[in-house]
Every structure is written in C-alpha cells, then in structure tokens.
Amino acid sequence: MHQFTIAELVKGLRNKDFSSTEVTQHYLDRIARLDKTYNSYITVTSDIALQQAAAADQRLAAGNAPALCGVPIAHKDIFCTTGVRTSCASKMLDKFIAPYNATIVENYLNSGVVMLGKTNMDEFAMGSSNETSWYGPVKNPWAIDCVPGGSSGGSAAAVAAHLAPAATASDTGGSIRQPAALCGLTGIKPTYGRVSRWGMIAFASSLDQAGILSRTAEDAAILLNDMASYDAKDSTSVERDVPDYTADLNKPLTGLRIGVPKEYFGEGLNPQTAAHVESAIKVYESLGASIHSVSLPHTHLAVPAYYVIAPAECSANLSRFDGVRYGHRCENPTDLNDLYMRSRSEGFGAEVKRRILVGAYALSAGYYDAYYSKAQKIRRLIKQDFVDAFQTVDVILGPTSPSPAFQFGSKTKDPVAMYLEDIYTIATNLAGLPGLSIPCGLVDNKPVGLQLIGNFFAESQLLNAAHMFQQATHFHQQTAPGIE
Amino acid sequence: MAVDRSDITKLSKLARIQISDEAADEAAKSISDVLALVDQLQAVNTDGVLPMAHPLDAVQRLRADVVTEPNQREAFQAIAPATQDGLYLVPQVIE
Numbered sequence: 001m002h003q004f005t006i007a008e009l010v011k012g013l014r015n016k017d018f019s020s021t022e023v024t025q026h027y028l029d030r031i032a033r034l035d036k037t038y039n040s041y042i043t044v045t046s047d048i049a050l051q052q053a054a055a056a057d058q059r060l061a062a063g064n065a066p067a068l069c070g071v072p073i074a075h076k077d078i079f080c081t082t083g084v085r086t087s088c089a090s091k092m093l094d095k096f097i098a099p100y101n102a103t104i105v106e107n108y109l110n111s112g113v114v115m116l117g118k119t120n121m122d123e124f125a126m127g128s129s130n131e132t133s134w135y136g137p138v139k140n141p142w143a144i145d146c147v148p149g150g151s152s153g154g155s156a157a158a159v160a161a162h163l164a165p166a167a168t169a170s171d172t173g174g175s176i177r178q179p180a181a182l183c184g185l186t187g188i189k190p191t192y193g194r195v196s197r198w199g200m201i202a203f204a205s206s207l208d209q210a211g212i213l214s215r216t217a218e219d220a221a222i223l224l225n226d227m228a229s230y231d232a233k234d235s236t237s238v239e240r241d242v243p244d245y246t247a248d249l250n251k252p253l254t255g256l257r258i259g260v261p262k263e264y265f266g267e268g269l270n271p272q273t274a275a276h277v278e279s280a281i282k283v284y285e286s287l288g289a290s291i292h293s294v295s296l297p298h299t300h301l302a303v304p305a306y307y308v309i310a311p312a313e314c315s316a317n318l319s320r321f322d323g324v325r326y327g328h329r330c331e332n333p334t335d336l337n338d339l340y341m342r343s344r345s346e347g348f349g350a351e352v353k354r355r356i357l358v359g360a361y362a363l364s365a366g367y368y369d370a371y372y373s374k375a376q377k378i379r380r381l382i383k384q385d386f387v388d389a390f391q392t393v394d395v396i397l398g399p400t401s402p403s404p405a406f407q408f409g410s411k412t413k414d415p416v417a418m419y420l421e422d423i424y425t426i427a428t429n430l431a432g433l434p435g436l437s438i439p440c441g442l443v444d445n446k447p448v449g450l451q452l453i454g455n456f457f458a459e460s461q462l463l464n465a466a467h468m469f470q471q472a473t474h475f476h477q478q479t480a481p482g483i484e
Numbered sequence: 485m486a487v488d489r490s491d492i493t494k495l496s497k498l499a500r501i502q503i504s505d506e507a508a509d510e511a512a513k514s515i516s517d518v519l520a521l522v523d524q525l526q527a528v529n530t531d532g533v534l535p536m537a538h539p540l541d542a543v544q545r546l547r548a549d550v551v552t553e554p555n556q557r558e559a560f561q562a563i564a565p566a567t568q569d570g571l572y573l574v575p576q577v578i579e
Contacts, residue, residue, distance in 0.1 A: 096563065097563055099556070099559045099560055099562070099563060192538075192539045192540070193539075193540060193542070206537065206538065206539075232547070235544060235545055236538065236542065238540065238542070298528075300524070301524065301525060301528065303521065304521055304522045304523075304524045304525050305522075305525060307518055307521060307522050308522050308525070311518075315499060319500075322500075323565065324564070324565070324572050324574055325560070325564050325572055326560075326563045326564060326565075327565075329565035329566070333574075333575050334575065335575050335576075335577075336574050336575055336577050337500070338575070339574060339575055340500040341500050341501070341502050342502065344499075344500050344501050345501055345502040348501070353501050353503075354511070354514060354515065354518070356499045356501060357492075357495045357496070357499055357501065357503075357511065357515055358515055358518050358519070359499075360495050360498045360499040361487065361491075361495055361515070361519070362522075364494075364495075364498060370526070371522065371525075373535050374525050374526070374530060375522070375525060376535030376536050376537065377530035377533040377534070377535050377536070378525055378528060378530065379535075379536045380533055380534060380535070380536035381528075381530070381533060383536060383539060414517075415514055415517065415518060416517050416518065416520075416521050419518075419521065430539075431539060432538075432539020432540060433539075456539075456540065
C-alpha cells in the first residue's frame with residue numbers, strides 16, 4: 001500500500017479499494033517499525049490521524065468528499081498545528097503546543113487530509129543537512145551515513161522511505177528542492193505569496209515559502225491545488241485565483257523554450273551530476289522543447305546577498321523568543337535581562353545563534369547601508385537577470401545542488417562550505433520565483449536533482465515540464481535500496 | 485570585514501545571546517568567515533538601484549478598521565511560562 005502515489009491513493013479511496021483508516025494504520029505501523037533508523041518524524045500523531053481517517057471514511061461513504069479526503073500526509077514541524085507540539089526542531093519550542101493551525105494545515109483539514117505527524121528539520125529551518133535539529137540528525141534513506149539535505153530533511157526522508165506518501169515543507173533558500181534532490185524526490189517551491197505563510201514559523205519573511213515534497217510531479221500538482229490560497233491573514237499573500245495545477249500536466253512540450261544558464265555549470269559542480277543534467281536536456285529535446293543558452297550574470301552574488309538578508313530577517317523574527325510569552329524559559333532569572341539572555345542562549349542551537357549574531361551585525365548602527373541595504377539592491381539585480389532571461393525562454397533548467405548527498409559532519413565545521421550547498425537554489429528565493437527539483441539519475445547510488453525554474457506564477461508550466469519528463473523517464477520510480 | 489572579541493561582546497548584548505569567553509574566539513572566526521563571504525557585495529556598483537523588499541514590489545494591503553479577531557487571551561496564556569491575573573510574569577523591573 002505504501003507504493004501508491006497520492007494520485008493512486010485518491011483513486012483507490014474513491015473506488016473503495018481500501019479505507020483511509022487502513023492506509024493510515026499501514027503508515028503508522030511502518031513509522032513505528034522503521035523510523036528509528038531515519039529519525040524523520042519529531043512527533044507522530046497516531047490518535048489524531050486515526051480520528052481524522054475515521055471521519056474521512058464517513059465523508060467518503062457519504063459520497064461528497066473532496067478529492068484529497070482520506071489521504072495521509074506528514075507536515076513539516078514548522079507549521080503550527082492546534083493542540084500538537086510545533087517545535088521547529090528547536091529546544092526553544094520543545095514544549096510549545098500551538099494554539100492555532102497554520103492556514104495550509106487548515107486548508108488540508110478542510111479537504112479531509114489526514115496528518116500522520118510532524119517531520120524533523122534543521123532548527124528553525126536554518127541548515128542544508130538536517131544536522132542542526134535539536135532532535136538529532138535525519139538519515140538519508142539512500143545512504144544511511146549521508147545527510148538527507150535540509151532544512152526539510154525529515155519530510156524528504158519520510159517520503160523517500162515510504163513513511164508518508166508526501167509531505168509539506170518550506171523553502172527559504174532551497175530547503176525543499178535540495179532535500180528533494182538528495183533523496184530522489186519531486187519538490188516544488190511555489191512563487192512567493194502563492195501559499196499562505198500564516199502559522200508557518202518565520203525565518204526570513206521575504207524569502208520563506210511553503211511547498212510540497214512528493215514522489216511525482218502529478219502528486220505535487222494535486223497537493224498544491226489545496227495548499228495554495230489567497231489568505232487575508234498573510235499580508236504578503238497574493239490575491240490571485242488558484243488554477244487547477246493538474247489541468248496542464250499532459251500538455252505536449254512542443255515549442256517549450258528551455259534556458260540553460262552557463263553560470264550553473266561552473267566550478268564546484270560535480271562532473272557526474274553535470275552529465276546527468278546534460279542527459280536530461282537531451283530528454284527535453286526529444287520531447288520537442290528547444291534549448292537556449294542564457295546568462296544570469298549576478299548568480300555569484302546570490303549566496304552573499306542571501307547571507308545578509310536571511311540572517312537580518314531571522315534576527316528580527318527570532319527576537320520574539322524571549323522566554324516571556326511562550327517557549328523555553330530559564331530557571332530562576334535574576335532580572336529581566338538575565339531572563340532574555342539565558343532563555344535565548346539555552347533555547348537556541350549554534351547555527352541559529354550564529355545567524356542571529358550575523359543579522360544583528362548587518363542591521364546595527366553604521367552597517368545597515370553597507371550590508372542590508374546593499375544586499376537588497378543586489379537582490380533587485382538578481383531578479384532582473386531572471387526577468388531578462390524570461391524574455392526569451394519559458395523555463396530555466398540546471399542542477400539543483402552541486403553534488404549528491406554528503407556524509408554527516410563533512411561540512412559542519414565550515415559554515416561557508418555548507419552555505420554553498422544552496423548555490424543554485426538561493427537566487428530563486430531572492431527573485432521570488434517558483435522552482436522545482438525532480439530526480440534525473442544516480443551518482444554512486446545516490447540521487448541527482450534536476451532544477452526547473454519558472455516565471456512568476458508559472459507553477460502549472462513547471463509541473464507540466466516535470467510530469468512530461470517523468471512520463472519519459474523512470475528516475476522518479478527508483479526507490480532507495482533496502483526500502484521494503 | 486573581520487570581527488574580534490569586542491565586537492562579539494557588543495553583538496551578544498544587542499541580540500541577547502550569551503557567548504562564553506571560551507566560545508568568543510570561535511564565534512568571531514566563524515562570523516568573520518560569513519562576513520568575508522558577504523563582502524563580495526561591496527565590489528558591485530549599485531548606483532541608482534532601488535533596494536528590493538518584495539519580489540513583486542507589492543505594498544502593504546489596507547483593510548477596513550473593524551475588529552475581526554476575538555480575544556483569545558486565555559488560550560494564548562495557557563502556553564506561557566508564568567502568568568497571573570491575565571498578565572505575563574517577569575522578574576521585577578521597577579524597584
């Protein structure tokens with residue numbers, strides 16, 4: 001049953017081939033039996049899942065259930081879930097029981113989607129390897145000594161190990177696409193403002209965007225249909241109708257103009273990864289797409305600009321964790337400053353502290369113009385590169401990350417080396433564009449991701465391009481060795 | 485730009501994050517490494533470029549000045565470390 005895609009589950013539930021309770025129980029059993037190895041869940045919500053499954057079965061029996069009714073998924077532990085611990089993988093929020101649901105959680109509740117649990121992640125979504133979680137690292141199902149990527153590493157490992165058919169995730173600088181690449185999955189980060197950020201614990205508000213990790217592009221399209229919405233509660237939500245993302249999945253790619261940026265194939269790219277991306281380009285040519293060389297000349301500035309903007313916004317967002325209203329509070333504070341200082345120092349891990357300090361530096365008196373304002377100007381130049389490229393092409397194609405999954409501990413001592421893991425994904429967040437990653441081959445038995453970047457609100461086109469690739473290839477059907 | 489121990493002390497106060505004496509040198513080094521990375525930005529001419537705050541250059545939406553949210557003080561204070569009479573408790577601030 002855990003081999004089924006979301007599309008197959010939707011069909012099977014509707015045809016009464018199995019009940020939501022059966023599917024849900026099957027996944028809960030697998031999680032109980034296998035997740036000790038992967039550590040992909042922080043909290044498994046068995047009781048809630050079975051209650052929701054029973055309710056879904058009633059709706060299905062009544063015959064007027066929404067499409068996704070009864071389908072179980074996992075939520076990244078960055079999304080608030082009423083009455084359930086929402087930790088963001090931080091000691092700071094280890095005992096935090098969210099008093100409300102994130103809008104995307106509420107959207108899925110309305111659709112009858114079942115929540116299996118909350119997945120592990122890098123602390124406050126800050127990391128590219130899932131090694132900064134307070135609940136311990138997540139193991140990559142493809143290679144147990146390697147990282148699953150981050151920050152949505154728990155969501156990715158859970159889907160890759162078939163401990164959930166799909167999972168929600170979030171992407172601030174590559175946190176959906178890079179784990180998708182490293183775990184052999186499909187991952188989509190929609191246009192900034194397409195999916196509500198309300199109830200998603202904020203890291204860098206101008207970059208954060210929720211999305212999906214799934215096994216196929218078709219599944220991502222089905223799930224995005226219910227995740228995306230205009231939300232008056234999120235001031236950056238975009239007031240625009242949500243199309244049916246499945247409508248164009250099978251559209252022929254004849255005439256699709258694909259741009260390949262030369263800056264994404266330079267120094268630092270694993271040659272075998274590059275070879276798989278080149279092969280994928282040939283697949284697209286055979287599907288009728290035309291390939292064009294494009295230039296994104298400010299690419300090399302994306303990581304530096306990001307590591308000003310993201311820490312600056314993080315230092316502001318994480319100032320709310322002060323030990324007063326919720327979250328960790330130190331024992332016996334002597335005065336208010338001691339309360340703030342010790343609660344924050346005990347509650348945050350090393351990478352979160354480093355980014356808060358960098359952000360505080362970039363925003364401090366005398367440095368604001370040199371760092372934050374400068375980075376915001378560079379951000380416009382980076383966006384303009386894409387705007388110029390999309391004058392002549394429809395989709396931009398390249399690698400998702402420079403190399404396949406790396407071993408635990410190999411980059412933890414050098415934050416800058418870790419930051420460069422997101423060298424191809426970060427510019428998309430800075431520009432606010434949608435991007436996705438799909439599997440396109442294996443290197444040393446570890447998956448390689450192909451990245452597609454679209455114009456603003458071109459999610460349907462991206463999913464169409466990804467789906468047609470998956471109709472012509474088998475990479476998305478490969479499962480990590482040893483997964484039962 | 486490199487930061488030293490005195491910068492770390494200042495940042496630690498600004499951010500309300502303690503850095504022990506033993507950790508200060510390492511923090512100074514790793515933050516200096518990050519700043520060396522971001523200093524590449526300084527070489528770029530950005531004269532006449534407007535800072536970009538929102539990818540779609542959207543502006544803050546305005547809404548009608550009416551109450552839409554009910555008071556949920558009890559639900560929110562149920563997860564607070566210390567409260568009394570509907571107020572959040574902190575160590576004494578005023579003598």
